[in-house]
Amino acid sequence: MRPSTERRQGQTTLERRFAAAGENLNASRRKLLRLILENTGDTFFLSSRELAKRYEVDAATIVRTIQALGYKKYAEFTADLRAHFVTQITPYAVLKAASKEKPTVADRIRHAMDMDLRNLQALQSSLNAEKIIALSKQVKRARRILIVGIDLAAALSWHLAYGLMTLGFAAEAPVGSTGNVQRRVRTLTREDLLIAISFGQCLRDTVEAALRAKKLGVPTFGVTDSETTPIARICDDSCMASVASPSFGGSYVAPLSLLGTILIACAHTQTARSLELLRRSELEDLADHRWYHA
16 A cells, blocks of 8 residues: 555545645635634534634634535534544643533533433444354354453453453453553464454554564454544444543543453354353352452
């Protein structure tokens, strides 16, 4: 793949429209759009009137500018502007954007839960069950499964690895230094599987783990939040789950639900084997007095 093609694929929808507009944009409109794109944390939640006021132009100028990009409605433009914001998101950017609004703390809490619910509903409506089933078959064939998730995503990688180990698969979610992750990736072969979990801009260690696995010919699968993220572009296949949230920590409700579907598929593509392993585990738990009894 040529570098120029790769860069185009890495662009957000809004960036692609901006580049394609070409001569339809005069100098003043180009300058306006650049300012909006460079300050998405301050602009993605504004109405057309508020956006016009911020950049000291009239609302009609805003409308004509987004029409030059091919948008028929302002809502379509703001949806792509939010998606562009997600690719540049940082904990600071999220909290800064949320601080622009002035609700009570209780309102913020309710809003965060509303976002969690919306993310979950979006996953439910867009989930490709056949893709999850195909992944479960890859898991079944794999000699080893390495799941890479860094920082907050480490909780997701550990959850998936623990669930897969419970079902009898040789799954691991490495933690610690960059070297610890990369050394484990180096031991993978074409008979293994790497699952990379990262969102937004994506963390360097996770992206580099996926890149190294690809060079080794290792099958790769990504869990991310957009088709334009580095993880989505690098991995052989991927599933999307939004982490959009007014919280600086993001929302992992939808990704966790997505991992649940993977575990369900892995359990039921070989139900008899899963039942035998879980029965054996249950007997061992009873013998070891794992559960608390008063």
